[in-house]
Amino acid sequence: MDFILRKSLRALLTLCIVVTLTFVVLRTSGDPAIVILGTDATPEMIARFHADWGLDQPLPLQYVHYVGHIVTGDFGTSFLDGRPALTVVAERLPNTLRLAGLGFLLTLGLGIPAGVLAALNRGRLLDRLVVTGAVLGHSVPSFFLAILLILLLAVRWHLLPSGGANAPEAIIMPALTIAAGGMGSIARFTRAAMLDALRQPYVRGVLARGVSWPNAVRAHVMPNAAIPTLTMIGFLLGSLVAGAVITETVFAWPGIGRLIITSVARRDLAVVQCIVLLVATTMVLANLTVDLLYGWLDPRMRAPAQEDR
Amino acid sequence: MTAAPLLSLQSLTVRFQTPDGVVDAVAGIDLDIRPGEILGLVGESGSGKSASCLAVMGLLGPYASTTGSIRFAGQPIAGDIATLRGRSIGMIFQEPRASLDPVRTIGSQLREVLHLHRPELDAQAAEAEAASLLRRVGLPEPARQLRAYPHEISGGMAQRVAIALALAGNPRLLLADEPTTALDVTVQAQVLDLLSRLRDETGLAIVLVTHDLGIVAQYADRVAVMRHGKVVEQAPVHTLFARPSHDYTRQLLAALPRSEADRPAPKPVATPLLRVTGLARHFAQPRGWFQPAAPKLRAVDGVSFDIDAGETLAVVGESGCGKSTIALMLAGLIGMTAGHIAFAGRDLGSTSPAERRALRRQLQIVLQDPGEALDPRLSVATQVEEPLLIHRTGGDRAQRRETVRATLAAVGLDDWALDRRPHELSGGQRQRAALARALVLEPSLLVLDEPTSALDVSIQAQVIDLLTRLQRARNLAYLFISHDLRLVSRVADRVAVVYLGRIVELAPTATLFANPQHPYTRALLSAVPEPDPDRRGRTRILLQGEPPSPTALATGCRFRARCALAQRVCASDDPSLLPAEGGAQVACHFPGGAG
């Protein structure tokens, strides 16, 4: 209980820092008025724009308003099309969720079993194949993989549409692209964690009590290996977001990855801010989940560290 | 004792394929274990004791190959060992916690084994059986322990749990590979008594692997001595101790430090070489973000003693009582929370830095594990020379080289060792090199922290002889830290018994061993297994439980929770170290059991 409270408080603190940083970075990185009105806008037009959007007030006051609005769920209005930023983002969100979700499932569903099998067959052909595949998946840049997939599957063999989100099968190539890198890392990481768990002396102890090898692996080695692997999964969520930006652009996928690129280019502050906060919150929540799962899996984590001496 | 053997090994060999070639760990042994007997298996490290046990269990791993025959209850076991594990033969290991899965509760691990070997038990019956197993191995509050995780229990409790797990399938043979080497003597006595009680109650046969002849003398019925992968001698325990027939057995027995204090009591001197007063070291406990501050861990909590030139003061006590912390403070390797250290009458705290350095040179430390003290990448000569360079003494290159050579010769290492790196030396040679490194500055006091506990019995005896000779030749004083009371009785002039960061008894060695005054000292002495099978009958005071944590110090006497003599006054007043009979000092309201 105490453990959950501690972790949640820490997550909340991180969120506050994110909210503040977002404000600082966005307000100090160029004047949106100039980008939106063009460089030949008259000083009066700029002043008018500032007054309309509250940009003429002193920064601390702007910050107070900003925090007040966020707390009440008001993320401002898009400079460009005048609708609430939240609506603009929410429109695109389901697409990204579908893509990232499928990518994530692929990453875990293929990466973890590959790592486990490789470790159990250490040094054999299967192990070498997995390790080679993992290194490839990890090191090939995702835009390159995307273009390769488009050239082969769409242009040459006409199996899949090259972009957009209209056909249901259009999600396959972007999801594969997003999953490839993570799959490589997670497979290698799972393999290392399994090998480490297999080396622990309790494995011999469990076998000496008469537990069969498959049961020892299933009930003792895998739960122990799951603990370090979980940390890796936490990191993966972060790279998933980065992957979405590139992948959505290449495949013309109408998600928030593409939205953020256009919004940044046009200094649509409210929308950018909304996306950044959304992504940051997701990450913080994901890490909180990982932390809590960690405590659930590893009894040694629940109590604050107690050294023997 | 003529029953058919339960386990019978014939011409058993074990060979390991290693990157450096093959190792013949077991080179053809014949061994029988009869039902209900305890067979002591002794021998130095690497003699093949563990490899033989693991071969029986079929747990040697992929790089080993075995030949010969292993028969259990008359039947050869070859492919079907997996069905015997846990059900007919159980095994426990040296590091008790290491054989438990860290992420599963003790209850869940017990239920797993019960489900496997006693499938007829339903969930409720299994739970009850698990609790009764824990009760059988003497664990208090079984219901609570079932929900505990391995890291939440102490080493002694973990070894009891490991025994319970090994016995869950009602095996007829238990292989115990150094089951108490990682435990304190007081806890060791509890665990070994438990094993021999289980044997008496259920007729369990036990192979007790150990390197401690005292344990063998106290607990084994028969003994097999192993060396270089062979059984060199096998005999009933009384015969073996009375008439050892093999040279190696005789060597082992001769190397035993006998529990008799034959050293003259030292005479007091005006100014002691080292005077320590009120020494204390408290550690802050790590804590979480939103945690209240944890209480300080009082590792050492007000310790005072003197050491005279040429004298050996031993410091003994259970693990975690603060022995090593005292050593590290004396050597200046960690700071002290309170207290004074005066060397040759000069208080180290109030001297100039230059003088302090000169005084520190007189006081050197040798650590438990020589691997820690020596850098694996540098040659022995370089490392022995290093202190001379640090303290800018020893003259020019040639003179230093000569000093290094002479010092190495003094510890019994010839010129061959000069250019060796530590990994090319044996354990005993490494400890000699570490000793040379401490001696090269010609100190007058050496702090020896468990100097021989990483060594085999026979090599241990050589190192102790060396220390004794060096002491006579150079009038060296030793602060000798050890948990081995038999060894201490041989080398020390006086002994300080430490419990939870305090000295509870300080006495001349002969007095302490003949007439221990503090209840803790008496319990500690009676827990030592004596290497004499004829002295099994002696009444022993067994300490219950394990030392409490030095953070949870209550008021009054620290030993009170485990003391059989405790009275009301012990709860309120902390006894101080006061003179008692025979030149001893004791911190107890009822020294010698009076009252």
Ligand SMILES: Nc1ncnc2c1ncn2[C@@H]1O[C@H](COP(=O)(O)OP(=O)(O)OP(=O)(O)O)[C@@H](O)[C@H]1O
């Ligand atoms: N897994 C292994 N791979 C290679 N060599 C091994 C392995 N296990 C043991 N050996 C070698 O086999 C020999 C016998 O080892 P074993 O562990 O049986 O000794 P031991 O008598 O139990 O010693 P100790 O008292 O140190 O436990 C040693 O030379 C050791 O180095």
Ligand code: SF4
């Ligand atoms: S003071 Fe009391 S509790 Fe402490 S050791 Fe003596 S008799 Fe036992």
Ligand SMILES: [Mg+2]
């Ligand atoms: Mg061994």
